[in-house]
Amino acid sequence: MKFSGIINGGASGWSQNDGPQHDIVISSRVRLARNIQKFPFPGWAKKADRVATLEKTKPAVEALPEMDDAFSENLQDLNVLEKQVLVERHLISREHAAKGVGSAVVMNRQQTLSIMLNEEDHLRMQAIRSGFRLRDAFALLDKADSALEKALDFAYDPRLGYLTACPTNVGTGMRASAMLHLPALVLKEEINKVIQAVNKIGLAVRGLYGEGTEAMGNLFQISNQTTLGQKEEDIIGNLSKVVEKIISHERNAREVLLEQKPATLFDQIGRAYGILTNAHSMTGKEALNLLSLIRLGVDLGFFPTECLQAVDELCTEVQQAHLQKAGAQKLGAEERDLLRADVVREKLKRCPSPDLAKVKARRAANENGSGESAADDAGK
Amino acid sequence: MKFSGIINGGASGWSQNDGPQHDIVISSRVRLARNIQKFPFPGWAKKADRVATLEKTKPAVEALPEMDDAFSENLQDLNVLEKQVLVERHLISREHAAKGVGSAVVMNRQQTLSIMLNEEDHLRMQAIRSGFRLRDAFALLDKADSALEKALDFAYDPRLGYLTACPTNVGTGMRASAMLHLPALVLKEEINKVIQAVNKIGLAVRGLYGEGTEAMGNLFQISNQTTLGQKEEDIIGNLSKVVEKIISHERNAREVLLEQKPATLFDQIGRAYGILTNAHSMTGKEALNLLSLIRLGVDLGFFPTECLQAVDELCTEVQQAHLQKAGAQKLGAEERDLLRADVVREKLKRCPSPDLAKVKARRAANENGSGESAADDAGK
Numbered sequence: 001m002k003f004s005g006i007i008n009g010g011a012s013g014w015s016q017n018d019g020p021q022h023d024i025v026i027s028s029r030v031r032l033a034r035n036i037q038k039f040p041f042p043g044w045a046k047k048a049d050r051v052a053t054l055e056k057t058k059p060a061v062e063a064l065p066e067m068d069d070a071f072s073e074n075l076q077d078l079n080v081l082e083k084q085v086l087v088e089r090h091l092i093s094r095e096h097a098a099k100g101v102g103s104a105v106v107m108n109r110q111q112t113l114s115i116m117l118n119e120e121d122h123l124r125m126q127a128i129r130s131g132f133r134l135r136d137a138f139a140l141l142d143k144a145d146s147a148l149e150k151a152l153d154f155a156y157d158p159r160l161g162y163l164t165a166c167p168t169n170v171g172t173g174m175r176a177s178a179m180l181h182l183p184a185l186v187l188k189e190e191i192n193k194v195i196q197a198v199n200k201i202g203l204a205v206r207g208l209y210g211e212g213t214e215a216m217g218n219l220f221q222i223s224n225q226t227t228l229g230q231k232e233e234d235i236i237g238n239l240s241k242v243v244e245k246i247i248s249h250e251r252n253a254r255e256v257l258l259e260q261k262p263a264t265l266f267d268q269i270g271r272a273y274g275i276l277t278n279a280h281s282m283t284g285k286e287a288l289n290l291l292s293l294i295r296l297g298v299d300l301g302f303f304p305t306e307c308l309q310a311v312d313e314l315c316t317e318v319q320q321a322h323l324q325k326a327g328a329q330k331l332g333a334e335e336r337d338l339l340r341a342d343v344v345r346e347k348l349k350r351c352p353s354p355d356l357a358k359v360k361a362r363r364a365a366n367e368n369g370s371g372e373s374a375a376d377d378a379g380k
Numbered sequence: 381m382k383f384s385g386i387i388n389g390g391a392s393g394w395s396q397n398d399g400p401q402h403d404i405v406i407s408s409r410v411r412l413a414r415n416i417q418k419f420p421f422p423g424w425a426k427k428a429d430r431v432a433t434l435e436k437t438k439p440a441v442e443a444l445p446e447m448d449d450a451f452s453e454n455l456q457d458l459n460v461l462e463k464q465v466l467v468e469r470h471l472i473s474r475e476h477a478a479k480g481v482g483s484a485v486v487m488n489r490q491q492t493l494s495i496m497l498n499e500e501d502h503l504r505m506q507a508i509r510s511g512f513r514l515r516d517a518f519a520l521l522d523k524a525d526s527a528l529e530k531a532l533d534f535a536y537d538p539r540l541g542y543l544t545a546c547p548t549n550v551g552t553g554m555r556a557s558a559m560l561h562l563p564a565l566v567l568k569e570e571i572n573k574v575i576q577a578v579n580k581i582g583l584a585v586r587g588l589y590g591e592g593t594e595a596m597g598n599l600f601q602i603s604n605q606t607t608l609g610q611k612e613e614d615i616i617g618n619l620s621k622v623v624e625k626i627i628s629h630e631r632n633a634r635e636v637l638l639e640q641k642p643a644t645l646f647d648q649i650g651r652a653y654g655i656l657t658n659a660h661s662m663t664g665k666e667a668l669n670l671l672s673l674i675r676l677g678v679d680l681g682f683f684p685t686e687c688l689q690a691v692d693e694l695c696t697e698v699q700q701a702h703l704q705k706a707g708a709q710k711l712g713a714e715e716r717d718l719l720r721a722d723v724v725r726e727k728l729k730r731c732p733s734p735d736l737a738k739v740k741a742r743r744a745a746n747e748n749g750s751g752e753s754a755a756d757d758a759g760k
Contacts, residue, residue: 263660263661263718264661266660267659267660267661267721270658270659270660271654271655271658271659273654273658274651274653274654274655274656274657274658274659275651275654275655276654277654277733278650278651278653278654278733278734279647279650279651279654280643280646280647280650281643281644281647338643341647353657353658354658356660
C-alpha cells in the first residue's frame with residue numbers, strides 16, 4: 001500500500017475510541033527493542049552496515065502475516081512532511097523521522113503494528129491499541145516478535161536478556177505505556193501530586209510525544225522505566241495496576257467537580273466550545289487544550305457521543321503536518337493558525353452547543369431515581 | 381411616577397442608539413452647576429440648611445414643564461440598590477448616591493434630563509442624549525436653566541460668573557462630555573497617543589463612570605476641564621471639534637484593521653461572541669469588554685443591526701445593581717457572575733453567529749463594484 005493510502009485514509013486504526021475505559025485511556029502501547037547478532041548498532045554502523053542490516057530485517061518483517069498489504073518504505077523515499085505526519089500519528093518516533101538512507105518503516109494496514117528499522121536499535125516494534133488494552137497490545141507484538149525471532153538471529157544474552165543500543169533498554173527491551181486523558185485532575189490541581197507518586201514507584205510520566213515533550217491537551221503518557229530483571233507480563237501487570245488507580249482518581253475528581261463546582265465545569269467547557277467554534281486563529285497547543293475540555297464534556301454528557309469522533313479527528317488534524325497536507329501549499333505559522341481555526345470551526349459544526357438545562361435535569365433525575373451516575377449516563 | 385416605573389421601564393431614553401454617529405458616540409452629556417444665593421454650599425451646610433435649600437429648589441424643579449410626570453425622590457427614600465441602579469444609568473453621580481436626608485433627585489420620564497439637588501452644589505442639572513448631540517443636550521438644559529433662573533436666585537458674580545462649591549466649576553458651571561466607543565484605537569494600540577493629545581489641549585479623558593474610574597468596554601468619556609472665561613457655546617464648539625477628530629481616527633483605525641488585519645478582527649470578535657454565548661460565569665468587566673467587541677462587529681457588518689439593541693441593553697443589565705434587581709434576592713459576587721453569564725447567554729440568542737463568508741463576499745463586492753466602503757455597508 002502506498003503512503004497516500006495510509007494518510008488519506010483518515011484516522012489510525014488505534015484511534016477508534018473503543019476498548020475498555022476509552023474515555024480516559026486514549027491508547028495503550030507496547031514496544032520492543034531488538035538487534036541482530038554481529039551487526040553494529042545503528043548509531044555505530046556505517047551507511048553500508050545499515051543498508052546490510054536492512055537487507056536482512058526488512059524482508060523478514062514484510063513476511064509477517066500481519067504485514068500483508070503493509071505500508072513499507074525506506075525513509076529516504078519519504079519527504080519531511082510525510083515523516084511528520086507519521087510522527088503526529090505516533091507511528092514513528094521523532095528521532096526516526098530524522099533518518100534517511102539505511103532506515104525504514106513497515107506498518108500494517110490498521111496502523112496498530114509499526115516496526116521501525118534502524119532507529120536506535122535494528123528493530124523497534126510497536127503495537128498500539130485504543131482504550132485500556134495493554135495486554136492485547138502486548139499479545140499482538142509478542143506474536144510478531146516470536147515469528148521474527150525464528151527468521152532473525154536476535155542479540156540475546158542468557159543473563160542480561162535482549163541486548164540493546166542503550167543500556168536502559170537491556171533485558172526485555174520493552175516499554176509499555178498508556179496515554180491518559182486527565183482533565184479533572186488538572187482542573188482540580190491534583191495532577192502534580194499524581195505525577196510525583198507515579199515517579200516514586202519507578203514509572204515515568206511524559207507529554208504527548210514521549211520523552212522531553214510538554215503535556216498538552218491534558219494528555220499524560222505513563223510508562224515503565226525498568227526493562228531489566230522483570231518479566232514482560234509483570235511489567236504490564238504493574239503498569240496496569242497504576243493506570244487503574246489513576247483512572248479511579250480521575251473519575252473521582254470528575255464526580256467531585258460535578259458535585260461541588262458544576263458552574264466551574266460548565267463555564268470552562270462552555271468557554272472552550274465557544275472559542276473553538278468562533279475563533280479565526282488558533283495555535284496547536286490552544287486547540288489541543290480546548291479540545292481536551294470538549295472531550296471531558298462528552299464524557300460528562302454535556303455533548304452527544306457523536307462529538308467524540310470530531311474531537312478525536314481534530315486532535316490529529318490540528319497538528320502541523322496534517323494541516324500542511326490539508327492546505328495545498330507550504331504554510332507559515334500565521335497561516336497555519338488561520339487554517340487550523342477554519343478546520344476546527346468546520347468540523348465542530350457537527351457538535352451542537354451544550355444544553356445545560358438538559359444536563360442539570362438529567363443529573364437531578366439520576367440522583368432522585370435510577371441511581372445511575374452522571375458518568376454512566378454520559379452522552380446518552 | 382414611581383421609581384419602579386423608571387427602572388422596570390427598560391433602557392433609558394438616552395440609550396436608544398440614535399442620533400448622529402451613534403456607532404461611535406454612545407451619548408452626549410452636558411451638566412450645569414448652580415447654587416442659591418445666601419444658602420451655604422451643601423458641603424458646609426448643616427442638615428437643617430440642606431433641608432431648607434431643598435424646600436426652595438425642589439418645588440421649582442418639579443414645576444418645570446419638562447418635569448411633568450417626573451420621577452422625584454428624596455434620597456433617604458431610595459434604598460442602596462435603587463440608588464446604584466441610577467448610578468449605573470448615569471442618572472445620578474456616585475457621590476450623590478451616598479447622600480441621604482436633605483438631598484433629592486428629579487428626572488423626566490425619558491431620563492434625558494436629571495437634576496440632582498444638594499449634590500456638591502445646590503443644583504446639578506444634566507441633559508443626556510444618545511449619539512453626537514452635544515448642542516441638543518445643551519439646548520434642553522439651557523431651557524430648564526433659564527426657567528429656573530426666573531424662579532430661584534442663583535449665586536452669580538458679574539466678573540466670575542456662576543459661583544460653585546468647587547473653584548474648578550466657577551464661571552459657566554458647565555461640563556460637557558461625550559462617551560466614545562473606541563475599540564479599533566484600542567486594538568491598534570493607538571489609544572494612549574490619542575489620550576495624551578486630548579489631555580494636552582486641556583480636555584479630560586475618563587472611564588465609564590467619570591472621574592477616577594477605569595476605562596472598560598473600550599468606552600472613553602471626553603470632557604472640558606475649563607469652565608471659567610469661556611462661553612458655553614465655545615466650550616461645546618471646541619469639544620465637538622475634538623470629538624469629530626477622534627471619531628475620524630477611530631473610523632480610520634477600523635478601516636485599516638479591516639484592510640490589513642481582517643483575520644485579527646474576525647478572531648477577536650469571534651472569540652468575544654463565542655465566550656459571551658457559552659460562558660457560565662463572568663465578571664462585569666469581562667462582559668463589558670467582550671460586548672464592546674460585539675458592538676464593533678455590528679458596526680462592521682459582521683452581525684445584523686438588531687444585535688445592537690441586545691448589546692446596549694446588556695451593557696446596562698450586566699452591571700451589579702441591575703443584576704441584583706433581576707435576581708430576586710441579594711447575591712454574592714460569585715452568584716452575580718453566574719447570573720450575569722445567564723443573562724448574557726439568554727439575550728444573545730437573538731444575535732446569530734457571525735457569517736464571515738458573507739462578510740468577506742460583501743467586502744469584495746464593495747471593492748469591485750459600488751465603491752461603498754464596508755463601514756457604509758455596516759449592518760445592512
